[in-house]
Amino acid sequence: MTKTKTSVKASEVDHAALASENRRLKSELTQLKAADQFVREREQVLQIILDSATDVIVTINEQSEIVHANAAAYQTFGYSAAELTGLPLTILMPEIAKERHHADISTFLRTGTQQRSWQGLRFNGLHRDGHEFPIEMSFGAMRRPDGTYRFTGIIRDITKLAEAEEIKRQQLGELAHRQRLLSVGEMASGLAHELNQPLLAICLQADAAAERLQRMLGANSRHTGPGVCETDEAATSKLQTSLSEIANQAERASRVIRSVRSLVRREEVPRARVSLAKIATDVLPICEHCCDQGGSQLVVDVSRSLPDVIAEETLIGQVIANLVQNAVTAMKDIPQSNRRVAISADEIGNNQIQVSVSDAGEGLSAEAIDHLFESFYTTRSDGLGLGLAICRSIIETHGGHIRAENVPDGGAVFSFTLPVSGTV
Amino acid sequence: MDNLRIVYIVDDDPAVRQAVSIVARAIGVEVRAFARAEDFLAGYDEATTGCLVLDVRMPETSGIELQRTLNAAGVRIPIIMMSGHADVRMAVEAMSQGAFTFLEKPFRMQELSKTIEKALAKSQAAIESARLRADIRARLDSLTHKEREVLDLILIGQTNREMAQALTLSLRAIEDRRSRVMKRMGMSSVVDLVSAVKSMTTAEDKVAMKPAE
Numbered sequence: 001m002t003k004t005k006t007s008v009k010a011s012e013v014d015h016a017a018l019a020s021e022n023r024r025l026k027s028e029l030t031q032l033k034a035a036d037q038f039v040r041e042r043e044q045v046l047q048i049i050l051d052s053a054t055d056v057i058v059t060i061n062e063q064s065e066i067v068h069a070n071a072a073a074y075q076t077f078g079y080s081a082a083e084l085t086g087l088p089l090t091i092l093m094p095e096i097a098k099e100r101h102h103a104d105i106s107t108f109l110r111t112g113t114q115q116r117s118w119q120g121l122r123f124n125g126l127h128r129d130g131h132e133f134p135i136e137m138s139f140g141a142m143r144r145p146d147g148t149y150r151f152t153g154i155i156r157d158i159t160k161l162a163e164a165e166e167i168k169r170q171q172l173g174e175l176a177h178r179q180r181l182l183s184v185g186e187m188a189s190g191l192a193h194e195l196n197q198p199l200l201a202i203c204l205q206a207d208a209a210a211e212r213l214q215r216m217l218g219a220n221s222r223h224t225g226p227g228v229c230e231t232d233e234a235a236t237s238k239l240q241t242s243l244s245e246i247a248n249q250a251e252r253a254s255r256v257i258r259s260v261r262s263l264v265r266r267e268e269v270p271r272a273r274v275s276l277a278k279i280a281t282d283v284l285p286i287c288e289h290c291c292d293q294g295g296s297q298l299v300v301d302v303s304r305s306l307p308d309v310i311a312e313e314t315l316i317g318q319v320i321a322n323l324v325q326n327a328v329t330a331m332k333d334i335p336q337s338n339r340r341v342a343i344s345a346d347e348i349g350n351n352q353i354q355v356s357v358s359d360a361g362e363g364l365s366a367e368a369i370d371h372l373f374e375s376f377y378t379t380r381s382d383g384l385g386l387g388l389a390i391c392r393s394i395i396e397t398h399g400g401h402i403r404a405e406n407v408p409d410g411g412a413v414f415s416f417t418l419p420v421s422g423t424v
Numbered sequence: 425m426d427n428l429r430i431v432y433i434v435d436d437d438p439a440v441r442q443a444v445s446i447v448a449r450a451i452g453v454e455v456r457a458f459a460r461a462e463d464f465l466a467g468y469d470e471a472t473t474g475c476l477v478l479d480v481r482m483p484e485t486s487g488i489e490l491q492r493t494l495n496a497a498g499v500r501i502p503i504i505m506m507s508g509h510a511d512v513r514m515a516v517e518a519m520s521q522g523a524f525t526f527l528e529k530p531f532r533m534q535e536l537s538k539t540i541e542k543a544l545a546k547s548q549a550a551i552e553s554a555r556l557r558a559d560i561r562a563r564l565d566s567l568t569h570k571e572r573e574v575l576d577l578i579l580i581g582q583t584n585r586e587m588a589q590a591l592t593l594s595l596r597a598i599e600d601r602r603s604r605v606m607k608r609m610g611m612s613s614v615v616d617l618v619s620a621v622k623s624m625t626t627a628e629d630k631v632a633m634k635p636a637e
Contacts, residue, residue, distance in 0.1 A: 193481065196508045197437045200530035204443035207533030208450055247532060254530050374483075397513065 056155040062148055064089045064105060076157050078128030089153070094132055097123045108141065109149065125155065134162040168285055175286060175321060182318075182390045189393065190375035192257045202250040210243040271398070273421045274313045276345045276353060277304045283317035287324040287343070294328035296339035302355075306345055309353055309418040311398055316418070319391045319402075323357035323414045326387065329380070330361035330412065351420045352400075358413035363406040372404050391416070429544050430474035433457040434464045434490065435506070436482045444477055447533050448540060461485035461493075470499060473551055475524065475543035477536075480507040480514045488514055491521055500550060502543035506531075557624045563609050564621070571608065574601045579618060 050057055050070040056077065059068040069084040077084075077092050084091075090098040100123070107115050118139035125135035136156045141149055217236045280302040291298040309316075324341055331339045340360045348354045364372070371377040375389040388402075395402045395416045402416040431448040433455065435441050441457040448455045458464040462485065464476070480487040487505055494501065502524035507515040515526040524543045527535065567575060577587045588598045611617040 193508050196529040197440055200506075201437075201439035201443040203530045204447050204533055204536065208443070208446045211450060211533065251530060251532075 053154075056153075058084070058089060058153045058155070060089045060151050060153065062105070062109060064101065067150065076127075076155065077125065092125055092155075094124050094126045097125075104139075105151070122158070125157070134158045168289060171286055172289065175318070182394075183386045186375055186386050186390045186393060188257075190389070195257055196254055199250045199254045203247045206243045206247040206250070210240045210247075213239055213243070271310050271312050273308045274311055275304065275308050276306055276316075276355065276418075277302050279311070279313045279316050280320065280343060280345070282313065283320050286317075286321045287341075290321070290325045290328050291341055294332065294339065295336045296328050296331060296341050298324075299340065299342040301342070301344040303345070306347060306353060308421040310421045311418060315394045316398070319394050319416065320355065320357065322387050322391055326414070327357055327359035327361070327412075330359050334361060347420075348417070351422075352417045353420055354415050354417050356413050356415040358407060358411055360411040363410060364404060364412045369404055369406075373402065428472050429453045429548075430469070430472055431455050431540055431544075432464055432468065432474060432476045432501075433478075434459075434461055434476065434482075434487070435479040436460070436484075437479070440479070440506075444536065447536050448477075450533075451537050451540065453540070453544065461487075461490040464490070465493070468499075468501070470501075471551070473544055473548045475502045475504060475540060475547055477504045477506065477540070480505050480518060480526070486514075488517055488521070491518060491523060495521060502546045504539055504543055560609070560620050560624050566608055567605065571601055571605050574598065575605050575609075575617075575621070578602070578605070578614065579621060 053070060054072055054075070056072045057070045058066055058073070060066055066084045066087050066089055069079075069081040071081055073084055074080050079087075079091075090101055093101060104115065104118070121137045121139075123135065123137070124132040126132055134157075136158045138154045140152045142152065143149055213236050217232060280300060284300065287300075288298060320343065324343065327341045328339075331341075338360050342358045343355070344358075345353060345355045365379075368379055373388050373392040375386060377389075392402050395418070399419050400417040402414065404412060404414045407413050431444075431453050433441050433444050433448070435444070435457075436459050438459070441459070445455045445457050456467060458467065461482065478487040478490060485493075491503060491505075494503075503518070503522075505515060505518040505523045505526035506529055507518070507526050508529050515528070518526055524546065525539060527539060564572075564575075573591065574587060577590065582590065584595055584598045584602065587593075588595045591598070606612070606614075606617065609617055609620070611620065
């Protein structure tokens with residue numbers, strides 16, 4: 001209307017108004033150009049993002065048809081971006097995932113809300129060649145001016161991540177399995193020791209009693225007549241049979257314990273020359289996992305220049321993992337920022353290498369220090385009291401020693417020694 | 425009490441101490457039993473024939489540790505190490521450190537009695553030979569410088585004539601000194617003299633050379 005009015009009054013030739021109108025139009029044009037430039041640039045940025053992303057980025061409509069896909073789709077699913085356009089997104093999913101996808105979209109369209117988080121959904125993707133692989137997908141919804149929705153999805157191939165997780169899971173499973181085996185072995189070993197003591201006493205006492213009886217009989221037969229002696233002799237003989245049977249049966253019981261023990265425990269561990277750095281590196285994922293779970297920092301200082309030791313490396317790794325696990329548990333009541341586990345190894349002379357695992361917890365009681373390494377001793381309500389006993393038996397089998405002490409500025413340190421290779 | 429023989433027992437388990445004591449008393453020896461290695465060290469008499477029946481596995485000081493302490497102190501009492509099946513490796517270590525023998529638990533009275541008798545015989549022989557060496561040492565120390573000179577030459581096998589020449593003495597003087605040496609050393613033949621002196625010096629060398637572990 002303003003423009004019409006202007007033309008009607010053209011005869012009046014209001015130069016000033018015309019000039020002002022011109023300026024306004026020019027400025028509007030400049031703004032439009034700038035806006036256009038801005039949009040172009042945004043589009044370019046978007047395109048670069050889409051082209052360079054290694055994750056698959058797709059846009060779909062309400063029918064889940066692919067409106068746009070980026071180049072990474074080919075790498076991940078075997079379809080080019082052009083091929084995918086117009087195809088249903090579910091072509092990239094196995095049956096089980098299709099249903100859930102449709103349910104998610106239709107629920108959203110009906111209620112306008114998401115029934116579950118659309119971030120980091122994990123399920124299997126379906127490659128063009130038919131193989132399934134683990135993917136992680138995040139979704140976003142965009143409302144268009146006409147009221148319909150578009151959805152964008154970012155899909156990541158997590159095959160490698162899943163493999164790494166699987167390996168870690170297996171390692172932890174194996175660790176738990178070994179732990180159980182060792183627990184049974186340690187229990188049998190502890191029992192064997194505890195039972196052999198009384199069995200030895202039974203054997204010796206029965207033998208000594210039988211011998212005393214024999215001597216008494218000898219004395220009697222000299223002092224009394226042969227008639228009395230005969231009854232005595234018969235009775236004594238029976239008693240002696242009983243006593244010798246007591247000793248025999250005690251011996252048998254000991255053999256039973258021994259055979260159970262050798263069933264569950266390998267007597268000889270094959271040992272080889274190995275560097276502590278390698279042992280530490282191999283067991284590191286497990287230690288890291290423990291520390292992650294317990295919210296603790298982990299510091300490892302094991303030099304490659306240390307001399308090799310003679311050891312069965314998985315068993316020594318087991319000891320380290322066990323000590324780290326204990327260290328983490330010991331710090332559960334202190335502020336997370338102070339939780340720190342340190343693994344270190346040093347040469348301590350005498351052809352020994354000492355490995356230490358220290359924590360920043362509240363330290364050990366004097367009573368605990370005295371009994372820590374005994375079978376069935378525990379300060380935890382959920383503990384069997386075998387972990388450290390197993391550590392001790394592993395280290396002693398290797399010709400080393402293990403001990404625990406408190407650190408002056410707080411926390412405890414568990415150290416064990418191993419002989420340097422060439423000295424055993 | 426010259427024929428006193430003592431069996432020392434060190435085991436933390438009272439039932440085992442008692443049983444081993446009964447067996448040892450049955451063979452007519454004196455028994456001293458201790459629950460801890462430290463108590464044994466305080467109650468041990470080195471000059472009397474004895475042996476030690478020792479448990480390899482004890483809570484405070486282990487049998488192996490006590491053995492090391494005794495080795496380091498130069499105490500040579502024969503040790504009968506008692507070990508469970510679980511401690512075979514420790515038993516091997518005990519043997520390599522010079523234990524007399526080891527018995528695997530549980531063992532029988534006869535086995536223990538025989539082993540104790542053998543260990544005591546070894547101890548007695550060691551004590552006798554130590555006494556003998558001390559005697560020879562005392563006699564050697566009683567020699568005058570001149571007599572010692574002659575003894576050294578006898579030891580390297582010189583004849584009287586060679587000695588006379590070496591020491592620029594008359595044959596008569598050498599014979600004289602030589603008979604004084606034999607008398608002081610309490611020997612009737614040169615062969616006995618040489619073997620006695622040599623056996624002692626090699627034994628002393630061995631002790632001197634034994635590393636302090």
